[in-house]
Amino acid sequence: MAMDNAKMNKAGTIRKVLSYMKRYIPLLVISLALSVVTVALTLYFPILTGRAIDLIVGKGKVDFTAMTAILTRAAIIVVIAAAAQWLTNICNNRMTYNIVRDIRRDAFLNIEKMPLSYIDSHSHGDMVSRIIADVDTFSEGLLMGFTQLFTGIATIAGTLIFMLTIDVKISCIVVLITPLSLFVASFITKKTYSMFQLQTRTRGEQTALIDEIVGNEKVVQAFNHEDEALWQFDEINDRLQKCSLRATFFSSLTNPSTRFVNSLVYAGVGIFGAMSALTGGITVGQLSCFLSYANQYTKPFNEISGVITELQNALACAARIFELIEEKKEIPDASDAVILEEADGRVDIEDVYFSYVPDKKLIEDFNLHVKPGQRVAIVGPTGCGKTTIINLLMRFYDVNSGTIKVSGHDIRKITRESLRDNYGMVLQETWLKKGTIRDNIIMGKPDATDEEIIAAAKASHAHSFIRRLPKGYDTEIGEDGGSLSQGQKQLLCITRVMLCLPPMLILDEATSSIDTRTEIKIQKAFLTMMQGRTSFIVAHRLSTIREADIILVMKDGKIIEQGNHESLLAADGFYANLYNSQFA
Structure with a gap:
């Protein structure tokens, strides 16, 4: 045989x-x-x-x-x-x-x-x-x-x-x-x-x-x-x-x-x-x-x-x-898929179930309704499903059941390219390609002018260190950022999003590798950037999300608490314990 x-x-x-x-x-x-x-x-x-x-x-x-x-x-x-x-x-x-x-x-x-x-x-x-x-x-x-x-x-x-x-x-x-x-x-x-x-x-x-x-x-x-x-x-x-x-x-x-x-x-x-x-x-x-x-x-x-x-x-x-x-490709866009030109920022997640492995449950009966311009923070212990929610929003993975809608459209009925064009994402894991500083910044907007690039770099507080490099914005960097520090690489990734300014933002531990002083400046820049934009913020340092409109507290793939910072502290539940443990 x-x-x-x-x-x-x-x-x-x-x-x-x-x-x-x-x-x-x-x-x-x-x-x-x-x-x-x-x-x-x-x-x-x-x-x-x-x-x-x-x-x-x-x-x-x-x-x-x-x-x-x-x-x-x-x-x-x-x-x-x-x-x-x-x-x-x-x-x-x-x-x-x-x-x-x-x-x-x-x-x-x-x-x-x-x-x-x-x-x-x-x-x-x-x-x-x-x-x-x-x-x-x-x-x-x-x-x-x-x-x-x-x-x-x-x-x-x-x-x-x-x-x-x-x-x-x-x-x-x-x-x-x-x-x-x-x-x-x-x-x-x-x-x-x-x-x-x-x-x-x-x-x-x-x-x-x-x-x-x-x-x-x-x-x-x-x-x-x-x-x-x-x-x-x-x-x-x-x-x-x-x-x-x-x-x-x-x-x-x-x-x-x-x-x-x-x-x-x-x-x-x-x-x-x-x-x-x-x-x-x-x-x-x-x-x-x-x-x-x-x-x-x-x-x-x-x-x-x-x-x-x-x-x-x-x-x-x-x-x-x-x-x-011949390996199986991802499911192609539906023949009647719409092109999402400019999302209004409304996101509706209804009865969503998802797991990476069929016999290991993760996200169960997840429901969330986000109004345009709201800032949504997602917190919880390691492995509770925070990053998984981001993967589903970006349609890196499709839900097992339920629906996720953006601007009233099921994201499975939206072309992947146009859906992702409406998100700006900064992850904890930075990625820079071999090329110049400029090449890495304009990845999402290749036709950007020098004035736009510099303005975005100033907004992200990256301009000062870029200016000190041998050739400034034309400095060549190696694979994955070469000799740049982790914080500098993350600043460049933030600049990349600052340049595009899409209608929705995803910040997954976006300031984890930045010193406290620069982080305060970045947080102010984020507040300006998030004005009028729907934002999803994943953070372990809870001090960074107190200004969020909605805080989702997750555990074992489910939302166990929901509200703003003050209301959750007043409830004296899981979030209050999580928050106070940082200052114990």
Whole structure:
């Protein structure tokens, strides 16, 4: 059963590769035509060589006039064959790397369209490994296939035809022994496919670990986790070494095995050809030509066996890439979805149930009605569902049941792009891309003017530190902010929202990494920014949310208390205990 599934998977992968090749049929046709030209001219060359040998009858008996004509023709053939081979390689390279570009683009595009539930539950390093390492391995196998497979098949067919025109009996000897070479190659390659699959999976596991450790090296060193990380790496690295060695060893048996069979073919042709020449069946020149053909006939079998071995590795990698490309995308926008131009800020959450894992309940019977311009603070212990509410409002996840409405529209009937355009979000986790300070600020408003950018930076109190940077707003920063402090990175993320000023705001621990003095200034800026805008504020420091119109106190996915700061303190319930515990 497992073997049948492997065959079906391999056949499916080949079909998918062929579907990408269809886009480049003109290049494929040109490559095939040039391969045929190259092979035909290469095979014609031994005939000329044989004729030249037959012109050397003995000492002083050489027809130099005819010899010169043959050598001139041979030189022309060599030049044309070389040019055709060069053009074939150009076509094959262009075709291969166009296909690889298309596959990488489709894989990355699908990642952009995947539901966040997939991204959250799968290794990021493994996804990187598929798009980079697996595609590279696949491209090497595909290029080898284009370069050697077509030419090899054409060479086998051509040499067989030419040999039959010289001597049928000797040709039959070659044809009868050759299938043994194919059988050996086929037997070995079938056994190596599963080995290459294991190799690519283990390589993805290793890439995931490297990505995880390197991206969090400060934490690793702070907790003296280096030895444990090294042990994990060594364990995976040893497994990769063993499965790579095993796959390479068994696949490398193909070439020497087929060479042994091909040597038998060459020896058989030499013996029977020599006997035929002694009896006058063929001339010495024809024997020379036949030996050349026998060598050219068997050589492609070695090359093709090597190609097939490499293709096993390439197909195993391709299967992992196509898994990523075909992974289920997030539910597309409804065909009648509306484009929310300018939300009025009204948000209605009715009877919402949601959980990340079906058998683990989280949000239950959640109801909330927010009027335009209201500030809603969400507080509660860790794991109560505060950030989950934000995920649902932004439609990073869809509710299991119930509805969330913005401006009277069910958010499942609003296009995701227009819904998210109406929110400005600052998270505790900052994210900055490689580029200039300016590039990071204008992410939500690419056409912003310098005056708008500076005004937003001043409002977020980021302008002073940006001005001190070597090139100000044109300073290049590295991945995830480079050498900027966590507080500076968060100020830039706040500036990004200040620039856009959408009708609704989400602030999830937005000032968690900022010093107290700057935080007070930021809070004042937020108060100005929130005027007339519906705002959702998630905070652990309860002192930051006393000005909220509504405070939702959550526990175990439910709202257990609701009101403003004064009324909740007067109620002397869970919120009052939570608030007073900060000053105990």
